[in-house]
Amino acid sequence: MRCLLLVALAALGCKNQQPSPPPQALLLGTVPSQSERLRVEAIRPLAAYLQAQVGLPVNAEIAADYKGVLAALAARRYDVAITGPMIALRAQDGYRVVAKPVRRGAPTYRAQILVRADGPVRALGDLRGKVLALVDQYSESGYLVPRRMVRGAGLDPDRDLKKALVGTHDNAVLGVLYGLYDAGACFEGAEAQVLRDQPAQKERLRVLARSEPIPNDPVLVRRDLDAGTAAAIVRALLALDGRPEARAVLAPFGAESFVAASDGEYAALGKAE
Helix, strand or coil, X not given: CHHHHHHHHHHCCCCCCXXXXXXXXXXXXXXXXXXXXXXXXXXXXXXXXXXXXXXXXXXXXXXXXXXXXXHHHHCCCCCEEECCHHHHHHCCCCEEEEEEEEECCECEECEEEEEECXXXXXXXXXXXXXXXXXXXXXXXXXXXXXHHHHHHCCCCCCCCCEEEECCCHHHHHHHHHCCCCCEXXXXXXXXXXXXXXXHHHHCCEEEEEECCCEECCCEEEECCXXXXXXXXXXXXXXXXXXXXXXXXXXXXXXXXXXXXCCHHHHHHHHHCC
């Protein structure tokens, strides 16, 4: 833990900017990765935990869409944000990566493309002329990486497929399930999360293809946030593992813990599209 903390704290010194005075309150923002299942109420345990550990009021906000997150980051409204990897790259002038969640024992995840189990699509090449549901142009697992997967199968995602931008991973899963789209891009395991109360429905879906590992969604802090506050946020996140409140705080993110991370881990992802 001490080594992880030192790595994260070292990242706070990169791309030196004049720090702001200590804030009176913090705003925590995140992306709308799931409709209905990840709401402001769901991330309030994290806000409450950070408030107790950092000693400042912490408010929580889920943006309406990915563009809303980018706009908030461009305006430096968020002091702390949990975003997709591509958004983190676009916001790197104003924000630094300090941590990432661990899910299912791993600090990485995969993109996947789902199809109906009883449908005719059996390989990526079968998607020619079909409708592919994509989440948002700034979503790594819901847009950028799946397009690269399609391209790797010899198809042009803009000319050989029809695309539908559906806004959330939930919508991609449900759209395929109910026959609105021939295939849907989402993060690995999205179907199990969306259909956790309807396990029989999950059997109607099949994973067509999975990507190579992608670093989990990063936690960002403002580069000009004063060093004491930024360090307190990092310490609080890395200390969650094993604490009594950890389950309530981490469950909305499907996470078991947070580990230290840095900007460099996400740099290569800019080549995904």
